[in-house]
Amino acid sequence: MPNVTLYIATEQMPATEKLIELSGDxxxxxxxxxxAALKNVHVIYxxxxxxxxxxxxxxxxxRLETxxxxxxxxxxxxxxxxAILRRIGLTARIRCFAYSTANIHARN
Structure with a gap:
């Protein structure tokens, strides 16, 4: 964790190169x-x-941390x-959800 999921309207999905740049950001x-540790970061479109x-x-x-x-x-x-505006030129609604360690059950 963290997991960043970007839901993008199909008709406005940017080119792969732009998504790669945004992923880097x-x-x-x-x-x-x-x-966060690099191995724990996930970016999904x-x-x-x-x-x-x-x-x-x-x-x-x-993960909720002090x-x-x-x-x-x-x-x-x-x-x-x-970053979203700069890389793909779209306005985003952003929502963040924190989970305490006791409430995370994960594998891999």
């Missing part, structure tokens, strides 16, 4: 700002048929918002 933000709302919905799931304060998460979401 997401990885850098997760490792630098959220202090999902094409969706949008019914209403922004062309991108970014969902970030992460150093991931509201200020840190604000820095992260602002930087993620900027």
């Amino acid at each position: 997401c990885i850098e933000l997760c490792t630098r700002v959220l202090q 999902v094409e969706v048929r949008r019914g209403h709302g922004h062309p991108v919905f970014a969902e970030v799931q992460y 150093f991931r304060t509201p200020q840190v998460m604000n820095e992260f979401t602002e930087a993620l918002d900027s």
